[in-house]
Amino acid sequence: MAIAYALRRRRMRRDCRRFRPRFRLNSFCDREYRERYRFSFQSILFILNLIRPKLETATTRSKAISPILQLLVALRFYATGSFFRLIGDSVGLSEASVCRCVHKVSAAIARLARRFITFTDDVNTKQHFYKLSSKYPQLFLVRSWRFPNVVGCLDCTHVRIQGPTENEKDFVNRKGFHSLNVQNKKMPRSTTNSDPALYILLSGTYDGLLLGDSGYPCRHFLMTPFINPSTNEQQRFNNSLCRTRTTIEQTFGILKRRFACLSVGLRVAPTKAAGIIMACVVLHNIAQEKKEVLNCEHQNNYNEVGNQLNYVGPDAGGAGVRNHICQNNFR
Structure with missing residues (x-):
C-alpha cells in the first residue's frame, strides 16, 4: 500500500517549469534592426534608457523578462501588428507574456508624451x-x-x-x-x-x-x-x-x-x-529626432x-x- 501511494503521489507531482530559449541581442545587424523594429540598435537603447525604471522588476525570480526584451517585443508588435502568439513564438515567450509586455511598454512610452509631443x-x-x-x-x-x-x-x-x-x-x-x-x-x-x-x-x-x-x-x-x-x-x-x-x-x-x-x-x-x-x-517623434527615416523636408x-x-x-x-x-x- 505504501509503494502504491508513493507512485500515485509521484504521478500527481507538478511537472517542472520549462523555459523556451529567448532572443539574443546580437542576432541582427543595424540594418536588420531597422527593418524589424523601425529603429537602429542605438536608438533602441536610447528609448530603453527613458523607460527602463518602468520595466524593471524587483527580483529576477522565475527568469523575469528583461527590460530590453520587453521593449523589442513591443516594437515588433508596433512594426507588424501581428498576433501576440506569433511574436511570442519568434522570441520564446508565451502569448500572455507578449500581451503584458506590449501594454506595459506602451504605458511607459505614453508617459513621455509631454516631452516629445510639442x-x-x-x-x-x-x-x-x-x-x-x-x-x-x-x-x-x-x-x-x-x-x-x-x-x-x-x-x-x-x-x-x-x-x-x-x-x-x-x-x-x-x-x-x-x-x-x-x-x-x-x-x-x-x-x-x-x-x-x-x-x-x-x-x-x-x-x-x-x-x-x-x-x-x-x-x-x-x-x-x-x-x-x-x-x-x-x-x-x-x-x-x-x-x-x-x-x-x-x-x-x-x-x-x-x-x-x-x-x-x-x-x-x-x-x-x-x-x-x-x-x-511618441516613437514617431523620437524617430524624427534620431533621423531614422529619410528627411523629405x-x-x-x-x-x-x-x-x-x-x-x-x-x-x-x-x-x-x-x-x-x-x-x-x-x-
Whole structure:
C-alpha cells in the first residue's frame, strides 16, 4: 500500500517549469534592426534608457523578462501588428507574456508624451507653412498666393479596433467598422472634428493660425475653406489652404507606414488601444529626432513668412478673419 501511494503521489507531482530559449541581442545587424523594429540598435537603447525604471522588476525570480526584451517585443508588435502568439513564438515567450509586455511598454512610452509631443509657433514653423502654401514653392519671386502666419494644421485619422463589449455602437464610424479617432484618442469614433475641448485648449494659445478642413467650424484662430467659393480670391484661398494642409495628411501616412499596427488594426480594448496609439506617436517623434527615416523636408531659405495681419479685431469671428485674409492676400 505504501509503494502504491508513493507512485500515485509521484504521478500527481507538478511537472517542472520549462523555459523556451529567448532572443539574443546580437542576432541582427543595424540594418536588420531597422527593418524589424523601425529603429537602429542605438536608438533602441536610447528609448530603453527613458523607460527602463518602468520595466524593471524587483527580483529576477522565475527568469523575469528583461527590460530590453520587453521593449523589442513591443516594437515588433508596433512594426507588424501581428498576433501576440506569433511574436511570442519568434522570441520564446508565451502569448500572455507578449500581451503584458506590449501594454506595459506602451504605458511607459505614453508617459513621455509631454516631452516629445510639442507644439511650436516660432518663425521657422511659419516659414515652413508659408512655403508649402505656394503653387511654385521653389520660385519665391514668382507671383504666387501664400497663406500667412500659419503655425499648424488640424486633422484626424481613424485606427481600426476590435469591437468592444460595452458601448459598442459608439465606436462604429461612418464606414461601418469600429475605430478610434486619433485626434482625441480618449473619445470614441462618434466624437466629431468640432471637439469643444480642443478649441478651448488652442484658442488664444499660439501666435498664429491653425488650418482645418470643412469638418471644423471656422474660428478666429482656425481657418477652414469656403464651402462654395464664389470669387477667384476665395478659390485661391481654398487652393492655398489645401496645399498647406497636405503636410498633416502626409504625416498620418508616414505614421501608419512606420507602425503597421495602426493600419491593420488593434485587437485590444479601446483603453489599451489608446495607449498603443499614443506610444506610436511618441516613437514617431523620437524617430524624427534620431533621423531614422529619410528627411523629405527641403531647406527653407526664405526670409519672410507673409504679412503679420492686423485682424479686424479680437471680437471678429472666424468668417470675418477669413474674409480679411482672402481680400488682402489672395487678390
